[in-house]
Amino acid sequence: MSSLLFPTxxxxxxxxxxxxxxxxxxxxxxxxxxxxxxxxxxVLRSKFDIVNEQGWDIESxxxxxxxxxxxxxxxxxxxDAVFGPPQSSKLGSFALPTGAxxxxxxxxxxxxxxxICTKQLPEKYDIATAVAPLVTSDLTSIVLIQNGLNIHLxxxxxxSTNVTMSAVSMIGSFTEGTNKIKHIGPDMLQIGPHYHAxxxxxxxxxxxxxxxxxxxxxxxxxxILAPDMPxxxxxxxxxxxxxxxxxxxxEMNVGELQRSGARENLLMPIMWxxxxxxxxxxxxxxxxxxxHMAYRSPESSTYRPSMLLDREEERPMxxxxxxxxxxxxxxxxxxxxxxxxxxxxxxxxVNWTVEYGAPRDKLRNGLRSEN
Amino acid sequence: MSSLLFPTxxxxxxxxxxxxxxxxxxxxxxxxxxxxxxxxxxVLRSKFDIVNEQGWDIESxxxxxxxxxxxxxxxxxxxDAVFGPPQSSKLGSFALPTGAxxxxxxxxxxxxxxxICTKQLPEKYDIATAVAPLVTSDLTSIVLIQNGLNIHLxxxxxxSTNVTMSAVSMIGSFTEGTNKIKHIGPDMLQIGPHYHAxxxxxxxxxxxxxxxxxxxxxxxxxxILAPDMPxxxxxxxxxxxxxxxxxxxxEMNVGELQRSGARENLLMPIMWxxxxxxxxxxxxxxxxxxxHMAYRSPESSTYRPSMLLDREEERPMxxxxxxxxxxxxxxxxxxxxxxxxxxxxxxxxVNWTVEYGAPRDKLRNGLRSEN
Numbered sequence: 001m002s003s004l005l006f007p008t009x010x011x012x013x014x015x016x017x018x019x020x021x022x023x024x025x026x027x028x029x030x031x032x033x034x035x036x037x038x039x040x041x042x043v044l045r046s047k048f049d050i051v052n053e054q055g056w057d058i059e060s061x062x063x064x065x066x067x068x069x070x071x072x073x074x075x076x077x078x079x080d081a082v083f084g085p086p087q088s089s090k091l092g093s094f095a096l097p098t099g100a101x102x103x104x105x106x107x108x109x110x111x112x113x114x115x116i117c118t119k120q121l122p123e124k125y126d127i128a129t130a131v132a133p134l135v136t137s138d139l140t141s142i143v144l145i146q147n148g149l150n151i152h153l154x155x156x157x158x159x160s161t162n163v164t165m166s167a168v169s170m171i172g173s174f175t176e177g178t179n180k181i182k183h184i185g186p187d188m189l190q191i192g193p194h195y196h197a198x199x200x201x202x203x204x205x206x207x208x209x210x211x212x213x214x215x216x217x218x219x220x221x222x223x224i225l226a227p228d229m230p231x232x233x234x235x236x237x238x239x240x241x242x243x244x245x246x247x248x249x250x251e252m253n254v255g256e257l258q259r260s261g262a263r264e265n266l267l268m269p270i271m272w273x274x275x276x277x278x279x280x281x282x283x284x285x286x287x288x289x290x291x292h293m294a295y296r297s298p299e300s301s302t303y304r305p306s307m308l309l310d311r312e313e314e315r316p317m318x319x320x321x322x323x324x325x326x327x328x329x330x331x332x333x334x335x336x337x338x339x340x341x342x343x344x345x346x347x348x349x350v351n352w353t354v355e356y357g358a359p360r361d362k363l364r365n366g367l368r369s370e371n
Numbered sequence: 372m373s374s375l376l377f378p379t380x381x382x383x384x385x386x387x388x389x390x391x392x393x394x395x396x397x398x399x400x401x402x403x404x405x406x407x408x409x410x411x412x413x414v415l416r417s418k419f420d421i422v423n424e425q426g427w428d429i430e431s432x433x434x435x436x437x438x439x440x441x442x443x444x445x446x447x448x449x450x451d452a453v454f455g456p457p458q459s460s461k462l463g464s465f466a467l468p469t470g471a472x473x474x475x476x477x478x479x480x481x482x483x484x485x486x487i488c489t490k491q492l493p494e495k496y497d498i499a500t501a502v503a504p505l506v507t508s509d510l511t512s513i514v515l516i517q518n519g520l521n522i523h524l525x526x527x528x529x530x531s532t533n534v535t536m537s538a539v540s541m542i543g544s545f546t547e548g549t550n551k552i553k554h555i556g557p558d559m560l561q562i563g564p565h566y567h568a569x570x571x572x573x574x575x576x577x578x579x580x581x582x583x584x585x586x587x588x589x590x591x592x593x594x595i596l597a598p599d600m601p602x603x604x605x606x607x608x609x610x611x612x613x614x615x616x617x618x619x620x621x622e623m624n625v626g627e628l629q630r631s632g633a634r635e636n637l638l639m640p641i642m643w644x645x646x647x648x649x650x651x652x653x654x655x656x657x658x659x660x661x662x663h664m665a666y667r668s669p670e671s672s673t674y675r676p677s678m679l680l681d682r683e684e685e686r687p688m689x690x691x692x693x694x695x696x697x698x699x700x701x702x703x704x705x706x707x708x709x710x711x712x713x714x715x716x717x718x719x720x721v722n723w724t725v726e727y728g729a730p731r732d733k734l735r736n737g738l739r740s741e742n
Contacts, residue, residue: 250720252728260723266716269709338640338709345637346717349621352631357623 014038014214017081017111017134018071019127021047023173023306024145025117026056026181029071030063031218032115038214040071041081041111048076050179060173060183062221082133083109110136113211115143119310120151120321128154135159141207145169145189147240148321149233149329152194160198163207167191168232174309185303186221192229234278234285238293240305240322241274242267245343248307248317249350255301266339268294273337277326280333314354319347385409385585388452388482388505389442390498392418394544394677395516396488397427397552400442401434402589403486409585411442412452412482419447421550431544431554433592453504454480481507484582486514490681491522491692499525506530512578516540516560518611519692520604520700523565531569534578538562539603545680557592563600605649605656609664611676611693612645613638616714619678619688620721626672637710639665644708648697651704685725690718 014037018029021042029040044051055068075081114134118127135142141163142155155164172185191212193204208225215223226232243254246267250257257263271293275285297303307317323344330337385408389400392413400411415422426439446452485505489498505511512534513526526535543556562583564575579596586594597603614625617638621628628634642664646656668674678688694715701708 246720250717250724252720252724256724256728257720259727260720262716262720262723266713266720339713342637342710342713345633346621349623349628349631349633349637352633353621353623353627356630357627 012037012039014112015110016040016113016115018042018115018117019078019131019134020116020118021051022117022119023175023181023183024169024171025115026058026175027060027062027171027173027183027187028115028117028145028215030058030060030066030069031187031215031220033071033218034063035214035218037217038113039073041073041075042071043078043081044074044076047179048074052076054179056179056181058181058183060181061185062183062187062219078130078133083136111140113141113143115145117145119316119318120146120148121316121318126154128158132158135162137161141165141211143167143191143211146321147236147318149230149237149325151321156194156196156198160196163193163199163204164196165191165193165204165208165211166229166233168226168229168236170236172303172305174306188222189215189220190224190226190229190232191215192226192232194229228283230281231278231283231285234274234281234283234326235289235293237322237326238271238274238285238290239296241326241340242270242293243297244305244307245319245323245347246270247305248311248319249343249346251308251311253301253308254297254303254305255299258297258299258301263294269339270343273330273335273340274326277330277333277335277337280335281329311350311354317347317351319344323347383408383410385483386481387411387484387486389413389486389488390449390502390505391487391489392422393488393490394546394552394554395540395542396486397429397546398431398433398542398544398554398558399486399488399516399586401429401431401437401440402558402586402591404442404589405434406585406589408588409484410444412444412446413442414449414452415445415447418550419445423447425550427550427552429552429554431552432556433554433558433590449501449504454507482511484512484514486516488516490687490689491517491519492687492689497525499529503529506533508532512536512582514538514562514582517692518607518689520601520608520696522692527565527567527569531567534564534570534575535567536562536564536575536579536582537600537604539597539600539607541607543674545677559593560586560591561595561597561600561603562586563597563603565600599654601652602649602654602656605645605652605654605697606660606664608693608697609642609645609656609661610667612697612711613641613664614668615676615678616690616694616718617641618676619682619690620714620717622679622682624672624679625668625674625676626670629668629670629672634665640710641714644701644706644711645697648701648704648706648708651706652700682721682725688718688722690715694718 016032016038018025018040021029021044029042032038032040051070052074055070058066058069111134114131116127116131138161142159144151144166152164152166167189170185170188173181173183176182191208193208195201195204212223212225243257246257247254257267268290271290275290278285307319310317323340327337327340327344387403387409389396389411392400392415400413403409403411422441423445426441429437429440482505485502487498487502509532513530515522515537523535523537538560541556541559544552544554547553562579564579566572566575583594583596614628617628618625628638639661642661646661649656678690681688694711698708698711698715
């Protein structure tokens with residue numbers, strides 16, 4: 001709402017911090033800024049210098065071409081996004097409720113939403129601990145736009161009186177080069193609150209709905225309340241756990257897998273294992289969903305999913321949640337998942353080779369005839 | 372036995388035809404020639420021109436260095452090794468029993484042994500049919516020095532009154548370049564007869580023992596009568612089905628697999644599946660054999676097994692028998708082998724990529740941003 005005395009841009013209601021500004025996070029930041037109702041602080045780390053100077057060069061199926069784009073604020077590290085103790089002001093130092101009503105109020109010294117879009121590499125760092133300085137009790141709602149199962153649990157444990165919601169995203173969006181974003185698959189999100197004892201259900205739902213409203217206002221292709229978040233997570237793993245992983249392992253694109261016979265002989269068996277895990281976890285995934293996931297990509301597709309791109313750029317691949325999570329749930333629930341486990345072990349081997357193996361050329365030429 | 376009138380080299384008793392002169396077959400031909408009791412005709416096909424002219428350049432752990440070596444006769448095709456109708460001679464035209472006793476007798480117009488060392492690519496051609504012109508009823512004994520399970524069955528079916536024996540070889544020997552043989556792992560053979568209704572058991576055994584005698588006389592590291600051929604075949608598949616396949620799939624050498632953690636998490640599970648198939652097939656393979664096969668290669672090994680070399684040279688890989696055979700037996704006997712099946716399906720994908728996939732560079736650079 002704007003004041004009649006100050007014909008400036010209406011005060012943006014929401015302070016949002018975003019951690020993980022890769023292909024997914026940068027588009028999320030763009031959408032939230034485009035809503036007109038939020039200011040986004042993006043924690044950039046390695047990309048800080050170039051984005052601070054030149055912004056991002058974005059090619060987006062939803063938002064078109066943007067050059068030199070950046071959110072309201074970029075910082076190089078989490079600690080640079082943290083608020084100090086509350087400043088005194090004419091109106092006192094109490095934390096203000098969401099939605100400043102006049103410009104006289106000081107800038108809100110908290111984040112209303114903390115949006116986490118980092119790649120899931122649990123073995124590398126504990127994100128819930130790392131972001132704790134950004135979280136204000138009760139008032140910062142945590143939004144996890146990430147892969148995996150049960151990803152909300154560490155956050156509910158760490159921030160027991162905060163709302164935590166998570167999103168399953170079908171977006172296809174990747175960083176390229178130093179500051180380019182190639183957003184090639186429409187941004188379609190399902191978001192759901194994770195109800196828990198420390199927060200009234202109605203608050204969890206309300207804060208989730210508000211975020212959905214922002215996201216829709218910002219021009220995303222689709223953003224809806226997930227009717228069943230755990231089910232949506234398993235359904236995403238159907239595709240991710242089969243196609244993303246095998247494309248990365250075999251260095252093939254999706255269309256090649258579809259043409260090769262692997263769909264029926266290898267990928268659908270992976271999907272059926274995931275259905276079995278979901279079933280043991282109380283979630284029914286119907287045959288028609290598996291059929292859809294298996295046949296949705298055409299044989300002409302040249303799509304190269306995120307883990308394959310990670311492998312080529314020698315970045316860590318995200319198989320630890322995409323496969324590791326369902327494998328761990330399977331073990332807890334007594335479900336046999338040997339096909340998934342085999343793919344998982346082979347991806348661990350790929351990782352091992354990248355870290356410890358001889359360069360492939362050297363291996364081939366120098367060491368042939370020894371035994 | 373030499374004639375007192377003719378102080379020439381004693382007539383060599385045995386006429387042997389060898390099909391499949393690769394790393395394994397060429398060393399077998401060398402051994403049989405070195406026995407001093409056999410003449411070998413090797414069917415060379417694509418290598419004929421160069422070997423006919425220059426011979427093989429062999430580096431062998433058992434036989435040392437030999438340049439320009441070739442067997443008694445080389446031919447470019449099976450039909451060139453086939454005998455015409457029997458020639459008339461002073462002594463008549465009956466087929467002579469094994470062992471000519473004087474030089475007056477015409478050269479024996481049959482092969483005593485047909486040794487088959489081809490790589491097992493059942494989907495490409497039917498070897499039993501292809502070699503039929505070389506087989507004389509009753510008198511040609513068939514020796515299969517090849518991988519796989521139940522490989523004797525098509526030969527017993529096609530040649531019902533002939534002896535068929537097969538061998539499990541631990542040799543490490545590979546072709547390199549145009550006419551080089553690198554024989555790096557000692558030639559250790561177990562040979563066993565496949566008793567069947569069309570031949571007296573005593574004949575099957577006798578002909579097998581004779582072949583073993585020849586092979587030992589020729590300087591192989593070891594050649595013994597297999598106490599249990601079906602068991603020996605399964606035991607070979609323990610190593611081949613785990614290490615050869617995964618090295619080829621992952622383009623890693625044996626030592627890397629040993630260092631990476633894959634031995635316990637991936638390779639031994641494959642071995643346990645093979646043990647389960649063998650067990651259902653009536654063959655007990657003890658834990659200690661699995662331990663031996665899993666730990667026999669040191670972590671420092673740079674050994675690169677045959678399927679990995681095949682993959683690099685874009686030659687077909689032999690997984691159709693190394694994995695395909697036990698998978699088929701498993702299906703017949705109702706044993707679940709999901710890990711082996713996954714590796715098998717992935718190797719089929721490698722094959723598919725070699726035949727139908729875009730060149731890897733083109734895939735990476737040209738087709739990235741399309742969906």
